[in-house]
Amino acid sequence: MPKRAETTYSRGVNMKSPSSTLLQLGWKPFFSNQLSAEEDGRYRPVRVMSVHRGMVTVQGEGLEESLSSSLPVSKGAEDRPTVGDWLLVDRESRNLVRILDRTSLFKRPAPGDDRRLQLIAANVDTLFVVTSCNRDFNVARIERYLVVAREVGVRPVLVLTKADLTTDPRSFLETARALQPGLQVELINGREPESVARLAAYCGVGDTVALVGSSGVGKSTLVNTMRGSDSIATQAVREDDGKGLHTTTVREMHRLGFGPEGGGWLVDTPGMRELQMSEVTAGVAEVFEDIVAITLQCRFTNCTHADEPGCAIKGAVAQGTLEPARLDRWRKLAFEDGLNTSVAESRRARPKKVAKKK
Template sequence: MNLEHYGWNTDWQQKWLQRDRKQHVPGRIVSDFGQMYRVWTSAGEVWGEVSGKLKHEHQDRSELPAVGDWVEVQVLEQEERVIIHSVLERKTCISRQAAGVATVNEQVIASNVDTLFLVSSLNDDFNVRRMERYLIMAWNSGVTPVILLSKADLCPDAELKVAEMEGAAPGVPVHAISALEDMGRDIVSAYLGEGITVALTGSSGCGKSTIVNWLSEAGVQKTQGIREDDSRGRHTTTHRQLFLLPQGGIMADTPGMRELRLFEDEGGLAQAFSDIEEIGSQCRFADCKHEGEAGCAVREAVEAGVLEERRLSNYHKTQRELKFQAVKEARSRRKADPKGRGSKSGAPRKSSSYWTKQLMDE
């Protein structure tokens, strides 16, 4: 098996050569089953497990291997199994706060992704405000977002929906597609060059697994219908997994999200609401909160119909949540590590912010 087909390139080779790894070989995590992994290596796809040393050094689950990671593995002779000794530094990392009211842990959805397809179906589940949150996650992750509006065959006004979504996603490509009608295949395939990794994310029932099957030209993922009463679906994909596509790219399918609590802000808020940030630069006061101050260019834009009131409202809501969660995180961190000693692995703690729960029920 040629690792270049799975995304290995000169950049990864340079990272690999930074340490003496002569006794080991590179591999890529295909799927994660908790204690065991499926790993692509030059010898084929095998089972893998994390070494005891790696588990001890990185007790934070987010630092252990995730789907898409390049890892250093030891091949066990006469066994179709490898031991994972280290994770190569990630180029990008798509993550959210792990589910659960009391948790403040990072959950890695996929790593080393080049393009993130944000999928929303063109039925009653179409939600612009939800997409704004997915965009924040994408920008924070360092990936390039692309919005796919699926099931266009069910929507008589798909062009209007595309325009509406474009207004909420400045500079982000938006494409209406239909796997059933084979609509938009060439457009989507253009993102799937050899060695390029693309991930799919979205709420349950938005059509991610159907898109994987459509692009792979095979039934590699199970699919289910949606409930007619609310246009929402059940979880079909139960774990994250990479697929090699005939176009040459690699695709990661992920389970539908019932909730999206974003982990850490690395400028994603400003990028997702770049239009508001740009208009705000023209306000009379540099610290304008856009809540009625004199000379507020943002409020003037709303009154003139240039900026949607609901978009500004969501921007304010997200800012408030960020401040609340920042305080909550700081308290949690002080309680867990009162002396500020950092993580057990010796790595410095990240400066992270957590967002309040946004339900995305099936």
């Protein structure tokens, strides 16, 4: 828990010309444009560094402490503070006033209750999709992360770790780059600062990156190296299946120190073994844009790419220009997205049960 900083309030600060502190925290014109002249004088913008039960740890100009996460008005499932959010705080009472609109939001159905949303991180600029050069390297899983990143509108960067533990790291690099045209891929050794420094280009002042990947791929080791500390616990990978144990239990932002001017922020999330594909149609279309382009050449607009004549997909497979394995992954993700989206819409439409008074 960060130490409480001495709080000094100055009225009438123009957020159109933010202080260096706010700029370092990631303040952008997108956020300042949301403030009215009255709000600019009455309220103070702060950013959520971590979320705990009923509390948020925030930082802003002259303010660094934990506050109640309750808001005066809740308009929906997404109207709850999450890591990376920008909030307005009353200068006198320090109560939270509202959440500023987000540039991006990672979310998923809450475990055990698909009608509830679990907010993961907000206002992220870049998503580090971390996977290791061993048995964890799984093309289908990587594509799931890419779909989510594209749907949210965040730039994905594939980070290949444990390059020092394989005799042929180039093969992993080539396979990763072939997943999508223009996909940025970095091959690193998470324990070596010189190697991890390749990620500095994505972590400039005010930049926010999030980090996702299955357990055991070296996320905590990578975060420790990027921070220049060993404060995050790490655990060894099991030898029988190459998988690791969850070591991150709290979503929080870590300050990075790349470059002479200091770095941006990294949101570390608990390892997610599975990502449920729901309402990510645009993301699927972008990750598999090559297949979508081929479908537009089919004779019939409602072609199922099974037995119809003039099917361009079947023709591409026959000609060897489309890999059957990639086609199968596209079919699976598109079907899963459609099914889960339909279920989610049905459950949201279902009336909530009202507890009977005894």
